[in-house]
Amino acid sequence: MLRLLLQGAFYTLVLAVAGIAGGTTLGLLLTPLGFLRARPLRAFYHVFIFFTRGTPLLVLALLIFYGLPAMNFSQGPYVAGTIVLTIYSSAFFAEVFRGGVLAIQRTHLESGRSLGLAPLAFLRRIIAPLALRYALPPYVNVCVMMVKASSILSIISVWELTLAAREIIERTLLVFTALGIAAGLYFIMCFGVDRLGRRVERHLMRRGFVGERV
Amino acid sequence: MITIQGLRKCFPNGLEVLRGIDLAIGDGEVVSLIGRSGSGKTTLLRCINFLEEYDAGEIRLDGTPLWYRAATGGARTRMPEPAIRALRQQMGIVFQQFNLFPHMTALENVCLGPSFAHKRPEAEVKALAQQLLERVGLGGKMRSYPYQLSGGEQQRVAIARALAMRPKVLLLDEITSALDPELVGEVLEVIRSLVLERMMMVIVTHELRFAREISHRIAYLSRGQITEIGPPGELLDNPQDSTLKEFLRRMP
Ligand SMILES: Nc1ncnc2c1ncn2[C@@H]1O[C@H](COP(=O)(O)OP(=O)(O)OP(=O)(O)O)[C@@H](O)[C@H]1O
Ligand SMILES: [Mg+2]
Numbered sequence: 001m002l003r004l005l006l007q008g009a010f011y012t013l014v015l016a017v018a019g020i021a022g023g024t025t026l027g028l029l030l031t032p033l034g035f036l037r038a039r040p041l042r043a044f045y046h047v048f049i050f051f052t053r054g055t056p057l058l059v060l061a062l063l064i065f066y067g068l069p070a071m072n073f074s075q076g077p078y079v080a081g082t083i084v085l086t087i088y089s090s091a092f093f094a095e096v097f098r099g100g101v102l103a104i105q106r107t108h109l110e111s112g113r114s115l116g117l118a119p120l121a122f123l124r125r126i127i128a129p130l131a132l133r134y135a136l137p138p139y140v141n142v143c144v145m146m147v148k149a150s151s152i153l154s155i156i157s158v159w160e161l162t163l164a165a166r167e168i169i170e171r172t173l174l175v176f177t178a179l180g181i182a183a184g185l186y187f188i189m190c191f192g193v194d195r196l197g198r199r200v201e202r203h204l205m206r207r208g209f210v211g212e213r214v
Numbered sequence: 215m216i217t218i219q220g221l222r223k224c225f226p227n228g229l230e231v232l233r234g235i236d237l238a239i240g241d242g243e244v245v246s247l248i249g250r251s252g253s254g255k256t257t258l259l260r261c262i263n264f265l266e267e268y269d270a271g272e273i274r275l276d277g278t279p280l281w282y283r284a285a286t287g288g289a290r291t292r293m294p295e296p297a298i299r300a301l302r303q304q305m306g307i308v309f310q311q312f313n314l315f316p317h318m319t320a321l322e323n324v325c326l327g328p329s330f331a332h333k334r335p336e337a338e339v340k341a342l343a344q345q346l347l348e349r350v351g352l353g354g355k356m357r358s359y360p361y362q363l364s365g366g367e368q369q370r371v372a373i374a375r376a377l378a379m380r381p382k383v384l385l386l387d388e389i390t391s392a393l394d395p396e397l398v399g400e401v402l403e404v405i406r407s408l409v410l411e412r413m414m415m416v417i418v419t420h421e422l423r424f425a426r427e428i429s430h431r432i433a434y435l436s437r438g439q440i441t442e443i444g445p446p447g448e449l450l451d452n453p454q455d456s457t458l459k460e461f462l463r464r465m466p
Contacts, residue, residue, distance in 0.1 A: 107312040110265050115327035116303035125326060129317050207317060
């Protein structure tokens, strides 16, 4: 039983990592749209966030699971599951990064402007590092959420930790043991993600990212 | 040489902060701006560096009009961004606080501008930056991050960073106001040395004693207008404007 659950946990982890990677990438692409002067693009950004965030994950999962084959794109539940997590988390990540940019001190932006930095250098040397640092805690938050959110995918027959636990329950009726172990495994994974985030944070602190004295 | 003519600035909320500023600053000249809180000193400095757009008037640097171009029909348009960037590189500005990029060491802060703006070899930029940091008395703190520096040290790095662009003018906005009293001296010392080097500077300050010591002229700003300007001795000891008299009476 434990082996089956560990295997499930492994699949959960792979799904979460794939979803987080995809969501981070998509989120990073979306964030700039929220800052553009062009109104249609900004509107598109907010509409996307509004609908993606406002849709229950379960509904989104069903939509994609049944929607993809209808669009003649049928690659099985794992691809569908990864797409679900990617889209869902991208909305949260995009807003997390947008918050990071908004947290940058005005004088830091103006110092950069007064040095006459070109847009690309500005983005690379000032905006990106500062925004990512400010975004790190809420970013880890969303990552932890995604590990747990992946359990919803069991509904669209993605075999992972939750589905593994259900199979065991159906076969052995050991409800509390199976669910207890599954919960423990989820906890360990979330704890790991959290620790990883803390480590990155500590590393950044040594590199000067502690905010400044007042 | 900087000439400002008829500078006007309204904030979107309708507040007219600058109401026709005329000011000429010669090469090597140090002009201090004094005035009550809210009189528009910061806004004036920010307009000179175009961190703030303005509604009317003209600013020239060595005869070249800055920031706007005349368009047909008396209107004006912003200069293209690359031109604005090139002009900004000829000016340095230091704010009251939070100048330094927190994720870069003192040395990296100073190197950032010239390495991108001047496209010089890395070694040359670094040598210049080291020289400037030594000059402001921070030769031993080049690898420190801003959070490891005192407020006075941070401001000195900020000055070095501005100087690294080899600016024609330095704009300083109350750069000692956020400092503990015992740290003010070391920053003022750096400014004194720049006066000796004939650096053109516009300094907003509340330290009247310091303004008297280093300025060639002091300008008094009142409700968005320069109502009195002159050498420190005249303006501080024999003020004409009645609000200036009142202002000076209240100062320690
Ligand atoms: N972004 C803004 N929008 C609206 N009003 C502003 C803005 N920035 C400044 N002001 C107003 O413009 C006026 C002048 O501000 P400014 O900062 O130039 O004053 P100051 O002379 O530098 O004052 P202080 O000595 O307190 O620094 C103030 O009344 C201020 O409230
Ligand atoms: Mg001010």
